[in-house]
Amino acid sequence: MTTRMQAVRDEFARVFGGECTLVRAPGRVNLIGEHTDYNEGFVFPVAIDREVRFAVSPRDDRKVVLRSLNFDAESEFSLSNITKDADQPWSNYVRGIAAVLQDAGHVLRGMNAVIEGNVPLGSGLSSSAAMEIGALLAFEAVSGFQIAPVSAARLAQKAENQFVGVNCGIMDQFISRLGRKGHALLIDCRTLSYEPVPVGGDEVRIVVADSKVKRGLVDSEYNKRRAECERAVVLLSGRLSNIGALRDVTPEQLAAHGDLLADVTRRRARHVVTENDRCLRSVEALRAGDLEAFGKLMNQSHISLRDDYEVSCRELDILVEAAWAVPGVLGSRMTGAGFGGCTVSLVRADAVERFRAEVSRAYEQATGRTPEIYVCSAEDGAGIAEA
Ligand code: GLA
Numbered sequence: 001m002t003t004r005m006q007a008v009r010d011e012f013a014r015v016f017g018g019e020c021t022l023v024r025a026p027g028r029v030n031l032i033g034e035h036t037d038y039n040e041g042f043v044f045p046v047a048i049d050r051e052v053r054f055a056v057s058p059r060d061d062r063k064v065v066l067r068s069l070n071f072d073a074e075s076e077f078s079l080s081n082i083t084k085d086a087d088q089p090w091s092n093y094v095r096g097i098a099a100v101l102q103d104a105g106h107v108l109r110g111m112n113a114v115i116e117g118n119v120p121l122g123s124g125l126s127s128s129a130a131m132e133i134g135a136l137l138a139f140e141a142v143s144g145f146q147i148a149p150v151s152a153a154r155l156a157q158k159a160e161n162q163f164v165g166v167n168c169g170i171m172d173q174f175i176s177r178l179g180r181k182g183h184a185l186l187i188d189c190r191t192l193s194y195e196p197v198p199v200g201g202d203e204v205r206i207v208v209a210d211s212k213v214k215r216g217l218v219d220s221e222y223n224k225r226r227a228e229c230e231r232a233v234v235l236l237s238g239r240l241s242n243i244g245a246l247r248d249v250t251p252e253q254l255a256a257h258g259d260l261l262a263d264v265t266r267r268r269a270r271h272v273v274t275e276n277d278r279c280l281r282s283v284e285a286l287r288a289g290d291l292e293a294f295g296k297l298m299n300q301s302h303i304s305l306r307d308d309y310e311v312s313c314r315e316l317d318i319l320v321e322a323a324w325a326v327p328g329v330l331g332s333r334m335t336g337a338g339f340g341g342c343t344v345s346l347v348r349a350d351a352v353e354r355f356r357a358e359v360s361r362a363y364e365q366a367t368g369r370t371p372e373i374y375v376c377s378a379e380d381g382a383g384i385a386e387a
Contacts, residue, residue, distance in 0.1 A: 005053055008031075008042055008069065010185075012112075012208035013085045015157060016112040016114075017042060017113075018056045018119070019307050020055040020056060021138075022053065022056075023107070023128075023134055023383070024385045025051060025054075025132075025134035025137065026176055027052075027176070028048060029045065029125060029342070030045040030335050031046065031047075031282075032282045033171075033279035034308055035275065035277050035337075036272055036276050037189040037303070038229070038245040040248075041098075041191075042186060042276050042279040042280055043187050044185070045171055045179075045184060046175070046185075047179025047180075048260070048375070048376040048379060049111070049377045049379050050120070050379070051117065052127070052240065053116050054114070054115050054137075056113045056141060061110050061131045062080050062184075063076060064077050064095075065110075065241075067113070067114045068114070069114060069115065070115075070116060070308075073090075075289065079102065082098055082102075088234055090115075092163065092349045094113070096160070096163030096164055100155050103164065106139075106143065106147075107145075110142075111138060111307055115129070115152065122341070123214070124337060125342060128166075132156040132216075133381075135151075135309050136152050137152075137383070138341065141384065152173075153174040153177045154173075156173035157173045157255050160173070170187075170192070175187070175381065179380055181378060182199070184196070185197070186283050192299065197283055205375045207355060208345075209343045209345065210372040212369050215313060217334075218338070225268060225309065228264070228268040228281065229269065231265055232268060232269040233249075235261055235265070249273050266331075267308040275301060285297065291330050294331060298344075299333065301333045302332065305338060306334075309367070311334075313339055313340055315369070323347075325353070325358070330346040332344075332345035359373065
């Protein structure tokens with residue numbers, strides 16, 4: 001057992017005593033396919049070696065008693081009356097999951113839980129999806145039922161949409177639950193079918209660079225982008241029949257009928273339509289072993305997110321441009337919702353140290369901030385951890 005998992009277990013013994021079950025749920029990094037999930041398109045994320053851990057046991061009353069090691073704080077609620085805790089917002093992910101599970105007809109038991117995680121918060125690596133999926137598995141473990149993984153992802157997304165109030169797509173919860181070691185998942189966000197594709201190998205590394213900035217804008221701009229995409233579908237339906245989402249529009253169709261849309265809406269739609277296409281082509285390139293082609297598509301994705309979708313920011317652009325300048329970097333782009341957070345780069349194994357040195361130097365010089373840079377491995381989705 002890792003020492004950090006041991007720390008969660010020790011804290012459980014100290015606070016609650018008795019037997020516990022250990023559950024883990026990972027964060028994620030998306031390699032390509034950004035802002036496509038809520039347009040019923042394609043995404044290509046990996047679950048990473050940063051995760052949230054829960055040590056849990058059932059209670060005989062209807063209370064849920066939570067202790068967070070990261071925040072050194074407690075929060076408690078009753079399954080009979082689930083409300084938000086404004087003072088301990090980290091607990092709202094667990095509360096939201098409990099509410100959604102009960103609404104879906106699952107009978108929950110009360111629970112004692114110690115929670116600890118190392119997914120950086122607010123960095124675009126889906127610490128919230130990891131909390132939600134971890135909480136869902138924790139309730140499964142103490143209550144004695146099991147939810148099929150894809151349904152679990154949907155329920156966790158619902159908790160985020162309805163309880164936490166962020167209108168996110170399905171990608172983060174899906175990959176946190178269903179990720180596969182050594183693989184990225186090509187997920188069709190309409191049908192929720194998926195295919196694991198090997199990534200990494202010995203030759204390349206997935207490198208995340210955290211800008212350490214987060215714009216308050218992220219939630220409101222996110223919901224605005226969603227609305228713009230929906231508007232584009234309504235307008236394009238004037239001429240294109242059978243389109244339920246931007247997923248159904250090809251780049252050629254958009255070029256032919258873009259005159260129906262105002263400039264901003266057209267650029268938003270162009271990002272989504274070309275990004276779906278890039279996502280599918282990048283996976284083909286990877287399968288064919290063409291890492292160079294994969295990397296170029298990542299770079300194009302960044303440019304599209306920066307210029308058409310307008311969800312990048314100066315700090316992310318600086319990190320990406322610094323990465324593009326390092327020999328051995330196959331591709332680099334912002335990842336996640338944007339407006340701060342992280343970049344993801346595909347880097348030849350022997351170029352990682354140079355990446356660290358040069359990207360850090362360029363970023364520090366331009367912004368006065370030190371980025372956090374780490375090499376990620378692709379891991380399995382959530383599960384019961386070693387006892
Ligand atoms: C956030 C959301 C996801 C997805 C990405 C952008 O991470 O939670 O559903 O929309 O942004 O690709």
